[in-house]
Amino acid sequence: MTKYLLFISIIFSFSKKVVSQTTYLDSIHASKIYYYKNLNNDSLFYYAKRLSESNNICKKLEGANSVAYSYYRLRNFEKSEKTAIQVIKLVDSLSTKENTACLLEKKIVSLNRLFWIRKNQENYNDAYRYLTLMQSTNEKISKISGRHLRYKLTIKSAKAIVNRALKMELAAKNILLSAYNDSKQEVYKTLNDNPLFLEQKANIINSLGNIYMDLSIKNNNPIFIDSASFYYDKAFEVTKLFNPPHEDSEIIYNFRKTEVLIARKDFSKAINLVNNYKNISNGSPYLDREYFQKAICFHNLQESDSAIYYSNKLIKNYKNCETSKLITIYDILSKEYNNINKLDSAYKYSKLTLDQYNLAKKTKDETFNLFYNNNFQQAQELNKTIEKREAKKHRNLIVSFTILLLTFFIITFYLIRKEKEKKKELILIMSKNKPVETEKKEYNIDEALEAKILDEFTHITKNLDFLKSNFSINYIADKLDTNTTYISFVFNKHHEESFKQYCTRLKINYVVEKLKTDKNFRKYSIQAIAEEIGYTNASAFTRAFKKHIGITPSIFLKNIEN
Template sequence: MTRYLLIIFVTLSFSKKIVSQTKYLDSIHRNKVYYFKNLNNDSLFYYSKKLQQSNNKLSKVIGISAEAYAYHRLKKYKEAEETALRLVEKTNYFLNNSTNEKQAFLEAKVSGLNRLFWIKKNQEDYTKAYEYLIQMQSSNEQHPNKKDVKYLRYKIIIKTLKAIINQALNMNFEAKQILLSAYSDSNSEAFSNLKDNRFLQQKADLLNSLGNAYLSINRTDIQNKNHNKSYLDSASYYYDKAFEITKLFNPPHEDSEIIYNLRKTEVLIARKEFSKAVDLINNYKNISNGYPYFHREYFQKAICFHNLKKSDSTIYYSNKFLKNQEKCETSKLITIYDILSKEYNNLNKLDSAYKYSKLTLDQYNLAKSSKDKTFNLFYNNNFEQAQQLNKTIEEREATKQRNLIISFIILLLTFFIITFYLIRKEKEKKKELILIMNKNKPAEIEKKEYNIDEALETKILDEFKNVTKNSDFLKPEFSINYIADKLETNTTYISFVFNKHHEESFKQYCTKLKINYVVEKLKTDKNFRKYSIQAIAEEIGYTNASAFTRAFKKHIGITPSAFLKDIEN
């Protein structure tokens, strides 16, 4: 009996020792994850994998969260999304099947949804980003302690993300107000003793978002033909303030300087100080610390050299940017395509100019469609919240009922006003976008009038004459494409020249040539009159006798059979 008790004691002692060692190792690995988060990606991946191998559930989800962050930092959005979705799935499982550490798992889930928001935001998939934001807000509100610092921090983060969605919908002033409110919240007494890197990062992100908001307001102001220098001063001020906060990180954030300089370059471009901007861009290589900045460099240099009237450099960096098109944001694609269309137009390379101006409009329409879907989701979600508020109103005292219903009505009116405002803004933006090239003429008209030089027009007119002389119009394959291929140009130019010199469509013109040919031949060639209607139709390129008969009757007024009888008589 004594021996059995001794074995049990030794086994329990050994188990406790293993558990103790596991906790100790997990603690070390967690600290390493937090230490290397913004310092070294290879180490971050290594220790995140270590945590995922732990028997402790919370250590596992912290490891998955760290891995998702590492992929996101490398802009490997596909891998980051897959890992973040795995994190949300894992935390949901633990929340449903575990009685311990529910608060910690809930916070990990919110963190995973936050990562998914940023992935979709960076891909400019604002509809999906907003869906994750809704889930994030719902999950955070399940937090059992509404005075907990993490709950309060995520409330501020959610405000920041809502502001970003507002910016995506061109509601820049609204975004600014939300961000100022969030920044005020971050300075409350609840956070007075919070100096860890995650909170500092949150404040820096908030300040950078404020800088972005003022930069966007400045762009809107310019589009409305106003200019207020103070917006750019404010953008620069908040970027500077964010950078000062990143200097407090321990350990330091190795990307903070390059990210700060990327933003300062945007301000210089907005100020139209393009030479200074190029100097700053050329210094990226000295401060990058391995940060993948090249895509941003190509984009910014394309803008700068375009405005500095350096066509070769503009086209060079635009093409380098477009080589990784799958990583391109839609808004940046629109900018680069627009720049290329203007550059090629200035160089009188009209086919290329036309190609890129069309791509500009195509991408703009895609972006508009995406933002329309996002706005509908934004509106509907808030409308559902308003409906829920109405249900709450009904349960309250009668004395408060009237005021809350009025608030509800005001909320609805606000959304209707926002809807009207956005629709009007989008219409204005579309008009502005399609007013390209010289003297702000509509793009379609300008390209048609400007893109046809006299030599090409003469060549096309001569070909029309040749078509009549050599009877090319009788061939079954004859069409506007036939002429375009022969002259090695496009159908748009052929159509434009034809319409300029004729008061009928190209198809009507071809039909008239064919029918006139048949009429003349029937009058002069007795053998031709012996042909069947099908054979006559095939002679002039028709494969269908019925189609030929309809065309003949429309042009001559009677059917081919009736015409033949008249001739014979």
């Protein structure tokens, strides 16, 4: 018996040592992963694989997520996606038994990896689906935990990315400013020493720089370029606080500073900066950026041979190039080949530009619908919650209102009876008097001036003045050196609609006819079509178009194409 107990004791002691040693190795592997995450991808992959073989489920999933990240850095999106999906399936199979914060965190990390894979593939429809799953999963984690707070910022940043992809730059900017302000609140102060939080903060600030770059292009305003440069500098300062340092911080910063130079049309300086990439890359893949940015610079410097050379280098070496980059490169090639009279090649790349444009437009339209429907659904759910919460309050309000209404009727009835005789006398007095007619005000306008105004109405429809963004009744008055009252009087005398309705009708009729007859015009974005007829934003144009035609411009375009 004593020997048996001694044997059990030895086995127990040995098992305890094995578990302790395993825990120790897991800790070592995890620390190595953290250290090599942004320094050396080979070392990262090695320790990530070791940790993914752990017996501890949380450590195992942490290792698998690090493997997915390693593949992602190599742009091997297929293997990265496969690994992330395996993590999610494993978590879902365990969550019914063991719904811990650790498992939920690993699922969010995998969903975030899938979001970035789809974002880089410019498949924003799927990217947004993963984002909504991230949000619902994060709601299951304690609201006061550091993880929950960090993931809230991650989700906000991702939403801004989707908005930016949909050309909703102002919405994206507001989301990012909100995230940046959140990061400075008291509840986040405990995370100030957290390297993951610092990385998030740098990403948010860099994203603000990207948005201001977009706004500078959209509005042709150099002030936005300065703002973009400011935020890029600010983000780079945050990356200097990383410990260990991020291997790619300096090269990424230079990518963005080159984009600023390109936006400022300082193409020669931009090329000099690109030529220095090889000295600061630290092994980071940068050639796709080099080829793309050099193609743009040489195209704008009218150096056709170099522009064509780097464009072809990008297409040849990067089969999975983003759609937006392909559109730019195909457009450059079509223009350059046209300039050197190689019309077959020019036509080929012109067609490829349109094909990629239509593909991107279709994807973004689908994403916009998903984005809208999701927000609409959330709004509906919020409405239902409010209705339930406020139901009792509403009932009390109705009862109170009914009592007040009855009181009002009683007082009113009393006052009516008291004043009855006085009212009868007043009615008799009024019945003896003739009603006074309100005459419509007439203006004594010279016939020649009236004819001149009518001629101008005809003239503006022929020379398309009504398409100008500054066109109004004041425009006509200034042109004829008269006042708007006369213009308005003559217009109302000869038309059965308001001047504004008249102008809107001319604009919509013009755009409908042009969409029917001009195939190139159909390729414009809704914003571009709106600006073509004097609208400053697509929303106002869409409302006016639907009111007059009965359907939105997007549906009208699809009907024409079909």
